[in-house]
Amino acid sequence: MIPVPGYEDQAVAVFGLGRTGLATVEALQAGGANVLAWDDNAETRTKAQSAGFSLIDLDRADWTEIRALVLSPGVPLTHPEPHRLVKTAGAHSVPVLGDMELFAQAMAALLEDRRPKIIGITGTNGKSTTTALIGHILKKAGIDTRIGGNIGDAVLTLDPPRLSTVFVLELSSYQLDLVHSMSCDIAIWLNLSEDHLDRHGDMAGYRAAKFRIFANQTPDGAAIVGVDDDYSVAVFSKLKAAKDRELIAISSGRSLSHGVYAVGSKLFDGMLTPAHEVLDLATVPTLPGAHNAQNIAAAYAAARQLGLPAETITEAIKSFPGLAHRLELVGTHKSVRYVNDSKATNAEATAKALASFTDIFWIAGGRKKEGGIGSLAPYFANIAKAYLIGEAAEEFAATLGSAVPHEIAGTLENAMDLAASDAATGGHEAPVILLSPACASFDQFKDFEHRGDVFRVLAKARIGSA
Incomplete structure (x- = not known):
């Protein structure tokens, strides 16, 4: 841990008690600060208290005594509008900082x-x-x-x-x-x-x-x-x-x-x-x-x-071994490669993946982001078939139209079943089952890592059973 100096015996508010927020609380306390910690999510607060952290409702705190507000990165700072505690800090001329x-x-x-x-x-x-x-x-x-x-x-x-x-x-x-x-x-x-x-x-x-x-x-x-x-x-x-x-x-x-x-x-x-x-x-x-x-x-x-x-x-x-969820080669059975690119949460990232292979059996979809997948049209020729999951499935299907064979699979597991069957019987020389969703994961998964982990488990099960 890196203790944070400069706030000895002073009140510092920390809002957001996920992994980063809890680490911030500990680092400030190690440096001698009096930390006022809070999170709007009741379940998160319960977990923090169970781990031994003391909490104080920042809506009821004396902001005239607070030296700084440390915000978890995911909390809105300016858009779509500042979080209420950001507004409170501004009203009291309290600087808003992050752990970095x-x-x-x-x-x-x-x-x-x-x-x-x-x-x-x-x-x-x-x-x-x-x-x-x-x-x-x-x-x-x-x-x-x-x-x-x-x-x-x-x-x-x-x-x-x-x-x-x-x-x-x-x-x-x-x-x-x-x-x-x-x-x-x-x-x-x-x-x-x-x-x-x-x-x-x-x-x-x-x-x-x-x-x-x-x-x-x-x-x-x-x-x-x-x-x-x-x-x-x-x-x-x-x-x-x-x-x-x-x-x-x-x-x-x-x-x-x-x-x-x-x-x-x-x-x-x-x-x-x-x-x-x-x-x-x-x-x-x-x-x-x-x-x-x-x-x-x-x-x-x-x-x-x-x-x-x-x-x-x-x-x-x-000698670099690669990084999980970024064009990660999970394994190969016969000529079929399973590639986990769950980190591709937007079309720009997915374009990189589609440009890297041919004969792609593409699993895409989730919670859509601005812009959709129309920008991926230059890479449609690399796609043998698409399997669409999550909230964006219908919209992605409309974009693909007749340019790319596709079907709405709904879930990742169903998409894997369909893709594995088609890749094994399609007669392609070097088929790739590629999870590169061009979407956020939060409609069906905790985060992109959870989505990629599920893909990896499903892929290894199919490789093993094959």
Whole structure:
């Protein structure tokens, strides 16, 4: 755990007592704060009390005594409207923070020569894979590394830094909305496409939240920016005009005059010398597709920025085991592959999966997001048949129309039965049963991880029984 200093004997309100919220309570108490903890959900409160946490109804608290409100990332900050406690905090001039800001404050309180390096990663898609890949590379190189944030462990539950520690942190727009003082030594912006507009209001608000990853960087800091979409090109141009930090472009499809990029199946390093090939991406089977080429380019650039040799980095990339729920190969029976891409909760993410395979028996659907799946039309030719589940099934069926054979399966288990039968008898050379829903999971599952876990169990049962 990382104790949070600076609030000794002062009242700090913590609202939202999920995994992150409870970790925040413990870290603040370890630093000497008087924590006022609350959650609107009665079941969550009961669990917290059973775990030994004391609760105080923040609607009845004396806000004149509260130093800060620490908000769990999922609680509305501005849209569709601020949560009532955010309004209360504003009325009393109480700052609203997140656990990532408390982490930043704890790091800033350390003596300068004991502060760790911080690598922050954001983007609409690819954050988790890039975060895990960077962590894998650094650990393989013998660097004391902590991985957390929006992936894995809540940041305040990580072990305190030692000399030469590097924190590799996935940063969502929800978390960045609540950050004020964090300074990333290396800030990585992968890409941007429409997502979370209900939380941020519009693309301008979403982009502004993401852009906070570059705030507070010093001239010694570095920004690594993907340039494969128009929003990100604008971000790169804005940072380039500022001329106040090292700026490195990455791409998964075009050559760059300065940066790291993939063309075809080759990765090229053009950061410090004329561009030269450093890696054959075909040797990294756990990271298929052009989208993963961008993730690899970002991870390579970050590791090079830390001074690691190219060969050390590329050998580590080759040994990366992959990440659960992100094009995860669960197993193969005969020629049928089962691939779990449950993390693909929007069409943009699913496009990456559909572009990575052919002969796809596609399981899609759930709670729909803005935009539907019309943007996936360029990849329909890769789909042998679609099996639609959840709330979005009827709408997705209308979009697919006569372009893609499909049926409404309703549940994931039924979809798996249908897909397994069709894939085994369809006469395709290399069929892939792909769960890549292009939807949120909350209509039928707790979260995307639960959905992916169920897919994995169902797939292994079919592989085993076969």
